Amino acid sequence: MLWLIQLLFPLALLLWLAFLPARHMPTRIFQSFGIAAILLGLHLAGLWITPPWWTPWIYWGLFAIAVSRVWRMQTRPDFAAVDYALILFWAGLSGFGGWVSMQALDARTPPPGEIVDLAAPLVAGRYYVTNGGSREIVSSHLRTLPRATIGQRNYWGQSYGVDITAMNRWGLMASEPTMVLAPCAGRVVRAHSGEADGGPVDLTSPTARAGNYALIRCGHFDILLAHFRKGSLPVAPGDLVRQGQPIGALGNSGASDMPHLHIHAQRPGTAAAPFSGKPVPMRIDGRYLVRGDML
Template identity: 40%
Template sequence: MELPLLILLTTQVLLPLFFLLWLWLPRPTDRLGWAMRVLYGASYFAFILVIGRWDFLSADLELVLPILFVALAALSYLRVRDRPWNGARSAIRKHGLTAAMAVFFLALTARALSGYGYQETAVELAFPFGPGTYYIGQGGGATAINYHHAERSQHYALDIVALNRFGARANGLMPENLTDYVIFDREVKSPCTGVAISAHDGIADNPISQTNTSEPAGNHIILACGTARILLAHFRKGSIAVSGGAIVTEGETLGRVGNSGNSSEPHLHIHAYLGGTLEPDAGLGVPMTFDGGRFLVRGSTVTIP
């Protein structure tokens, strides 16, 4: 099993199950012990709900797990409501580590939530896909929820996948066939009206878990929309439908999602930047908003009817 998948299963399956079971076993000796377990569990759930990639399992779990935690916490209180508030001689000695870990995860959550906003003027775009449900795998203004944020030109880049009816991005955790990924071969629409100042095709799609770091953007298009440049990357080989210099209109088909370039599985990468022209890593990344000012971050879902 690959390390990223093992980490995901540990953080988003095994540890949540631990915190759910810990509400019951062993039964706390006092109500303060119960309260500290609830605080620790709630802080961890808050953290993992913000930074987790729920499209690997099911985006529906993002709602089911906190509801389940709240319900079990309420039921578990019935087991300790007749017990004293604090039966320990030193509450700090008994519960200090639990409290410290709760504060630690709350601090990490706050840091990730700082990426839910932006200060710069955003570029308003149309969402680049037709009917379906889509999930933001990377996005936001903090590296905790968007690893692209560390790159100057990609501060607010998005990685977009599509979800099936079970809320997962693929048929399986990490299937080997590109066609098992819902987003693969989906039509990409132009997010704005402008000029395709660059269109690059001919790069092979990578097998799953392999990347092409020599051509990071893979098959890609750069649009000039007003003063901003919009890069759309990782198209399927042979699918790009416009040529460099062509005028494109919002909603026009640009190509199809593939897995070319520095991409380990099918998704669409999009980012906006100011300055630079034909270089995908040039310029200064700026925020993007979609269809009425919505700023998308990791975990956001977009449903196009």
């Protein structure tokens, strides 16, 4: 699905512009705007890990080549019936691309209220934010914000969470082990290990989606770090951790479809549902992270 939306769809639009440009100049302008709006929306809201983050820049290069080519091509002065349909179609795409882009930009503003400042939760390296921000279009975590279902209530605390995955030098997902660090000094209130990467997940459990995890209480806030690799947790409940201390290895346990670190801040939850506390947005190294950001 991702390949279809982020690879085949933009390439088809670019080929259309390059080889079948609208004959009528105003229609051709609408066509160019429509394609630019879609490229911008995909660039800002897309999940660029496979294909990698630099793919949209290739699209912009191809777009510039296509536009400069069709600009010089012959146009037809008359306005045919098909131009009405085409202008409507391209105007629709412009509107959709613009709407997606506006939401992705709006997601960069943190929700109002308190915000937690944390240190980097990973050793120095190349990282890509796959989920984060204050709009659902760039962060699937916001699905738990409404608290309408028991699942949403159990995981309310994760609503302003961020998912971070490691990249190799090409911008593709890295496979080397990566250490997760405590992003603040505090006490481990809960820890869980022993889940295999990609193992079965009890979706009705109030904690199983996190896989192997550590929940650290730093001041008034609980910080969850989740999806660790099996057997990589050196900490146990009650342990004091200092900021920057290794607390596990990045993995794919729990409800996770690629190796990544999930991190979120919340007010403490209940004993039965420790991730049900009020979600609190975070800044990591001073940045409010949104999908597409790199560390």
